[in-house]
Amino acid sequence: MSDKNFVIVGGSHGIGFGLVQRLLADGASVTVLSRTEGQLAGLDGVKHSAVDVTADEINGDLFPESIDGLAYCPGSINLRSFRGLKPEMFREDFELNVIGAIKTLQAALPGLKKAESSSVLMFSTVAVGQGMSMHASVAASKGAIEGLTRSLAAELAPKVRVNCIAPALTNTPLAERFFANEEKAAAMGQMYPLKRTGTVDDIASLGAFLLSDQAAWVTGQVMGVDGGLSAVG
Numbered sequence: 001m002s003d004k005n006f007v008i009v010g011g012s013h014g015i016g017f018g019l020v021q022r023l024l025a026d027g028a029s030v031t032v033l034s035r036t037e038g039q040l041a042g043l044d045g046v047k048h049s050a051v052d053v054t055a056d057e058i059n060g061d062l063f064p065e066s067i068d069g070l071a072y073c074p075g076s077i078n079l080r081s082f083r084g085l086k087p088e089m090f091r092e093d094f095e096l097n098v099i100g101a102i103k104t105l106q107a108a109l110p111g112l113k114k115a116e117s118s119s120v121l122m123f124s125t126v127a128v129g130q131g132m133s134m135h136a137s138v139a140a141s142k143g144a145i146e147g148l149t150r151s152l153a154a155e156l157a158p159k160v161r162v163n164c165i166a167p168a169l170t171n172t173p174l175a176e177r178f179f180a181n182e183e184k185a186a187a188m189g190q191m192y193p194l195k196r197t198g199t200v201d202d203i204a205s206l207g208a209f210l211l212s213d214q215a216a217w218v219t220g221q222v223m224g225v226d227g228g229l230s231a232v233g
């Protein structure tokens, strides 16, 4: 991987940071776009640019000339009843989850096409494939991500592969309010067939695989990493 360039949008915390650690360990060059340096502070070998994907222009100068893989990690979990969700809240979630990904991918496309073969990774949620109360806004946005994944996989093949991971509850800064009380978090874990909630490693391990050449014959997939929640009764 020493000659490969990866871009992790939202690589300063959570699942994105887990991906950065794995790619660095494999000897790749990593560029991160996020609002803050977060957990990257003091880490060698990462080029960080401070970017807010909802507010800033994203142009090709932010990326390496040739991009072997790009992951788009920013996302939201705004859980409210449908009645309590104002259209503006749907719009805000859509801006971060979907428009941010579109802006990033359009700017990165020349670099992705320049590599011999390249890979894009996006994130959905288990709440798209399985209806869950209070999830209307995030499910609407992430449903768009699943459609975007399959459309781009078709449009960009065979040069660029495009895949998506749909996690269930995973212990990251985004979900920290669900893990604040250890007892409640453990009780939530019991709802899963595999009897626990997810870790960054659970998700980043599949993410790193999908970004790598080991997944060279995988595209257009939305893969659940969810302790069995979506598939096992």
Ligand SMILES: NC(=O)c1ccc[n+]([C@@H]2O[C@H](COP(=O)([O-])OP(=O)(O)OC[C@H]3O[C@@H](n4cnc5c(N)ncnc54)[C@H](OP(=O)(O)O)[C@@H]3O)[C@@H](O)[C@H]2O)c1
Pocket (backbone or CB within 6 Å): 009, 010, 011, 012, 013, 014, 015, 016, 017, 033, 034, 035, 036, 037, 038, 051, 052, 053, 054, 072, 073, 074, 075, 076, 077, 096, 123, 124, 125, 126, 166, 167, 168, 169, 170, 171, 172, 173, 174, 175
């Ligand atoms: N954690 C879960 O339980 C869970 C469940 C289902 C789906 N997912 C999805 O999995 C993906 C990764 O989630 P995560 O839990 O790792 O999230 P996270 O802990 O919130 O990390 C998100 C990353 O994105 C960056 N980011 C957020 N807003 C940004 C913005 N406006 N501009 C640029 N960067 C921004 C953050 O860095 P800065 O703050 O420095 O900008 C951070 O590095 C998300 O798409 C999420 O929806 C997560």
